[in-house]
Amino acid sequence: MPIATLDDLRWADGFAFGTPSRFGTPAAQLKQFIDTTGGLWAEGALADKAATVFGSADNAHGGVESTLLGLSNVFYHWGAVLVPPGYTDDSVAVAGGNPYGTTHVSGGGAADLDAVLAAARHQGARLARVAAVLRQLRQPAVTHELVSA
Numbered sequence: 001m002p003i004a005t006l007d008d009l010r011w012a013d014g015f016a017f018g019t020p021s022r023f024g025t026p027a028a029q030l031k032q033f034i035d036t037t038g039g040l041w042a043e044g045a046l047a048d049k050a051a052t053v054f055g056s057a058d059n060a061h062g063g064v065e066s067t068l069l070g071l072s073n074v075f076y077h078w079g080a081v082l083v084p085p086g087y088t089d090d091s092v093a094v095a096g097g098n099p100y101g102t103t104h105v106s107g108g109g110a111a112d113l114d115a116v117l118a119a120a121r122h123q124g125a126r127l128a129r130v131a132a133v134l135r136q137l138r139q140p141a142v143t144h145e146l147v148s149a
Contacts, residue, residue, distance in 0.1 A: 004033065009040055014050035014131030015080070016124060017071060020106075021055055024063030026071045034074055047079030048138050050131035052123055053100065058107040060096075068100040083130045085123040095119035 009015065019026040040046050053071045057064040075082050085092050086099045095115040096103060102120040104113070 006036060006040055009037065010045050012049065013135045014052075014083070014127050015075075016052050016054065016127055017074075018054040018056075019067060019071060021057040021062050021064045021067040024066040024070075026055075026067055030071075037078070041078055044079070048134055049078075049080050050083045050127050050134055051075040051078070051080040052083045052085075052127045054102040054120060054123065056104040056106050058105070060105050062105075064103045065098065065100060068098070068103070072100070081130065081134060083127050085119065085126060088126065089119075089122040091115065091118040091122045 017030065019030045022028065025031075037046065051072075053068045055064050055067050055071075057067070072082055072084075084100050085102060087093065087097075092099065092102075095112075095118065096105075102116060102123050104116045
C-alpha cells in the first residue's frame, strides 16, 4: 500500500484522514506525519482544501469521538474546510450516528460492516463534492483585457 507523502497533500484537493483511537487520541504514526506538514502550512498550500476524518476503536466507547474531534483541530490550523458527514444521510444514523466522521467498532458488538461502508461512501462523496467546489474557488481569476479596435 502506498504511503502518503507531503507531495500528496500539495496536489490533493481534499483529505480524508483516518485513524484508530489510541486512548482517545489519534495514532502516534499519523500525528508524526502531520507534524511534518509545517512547511506546507507556512506557504498556505493546505488552505482552502476540503478535509474529513474517520476512525475506529475496539469498543463503542473507546474514545473514537474525541479522537476525531482532536484530529479535526489540525484542519483549523491549516485553514482547510472541515467536511463532516453530519446527519446529511440516513446511512450515518444506521452506521451508529457519528456526525464527526464515520467510525467502526472493531471489537465485539460491532455495527454491521455494510452499514459502516455505506456511511463511509456517503462521507467520501460529500468530501469530493466540496473539494471540487473549493478547487474552483482556488483557481486564479481570469481577467479579460479590453481591446480597442
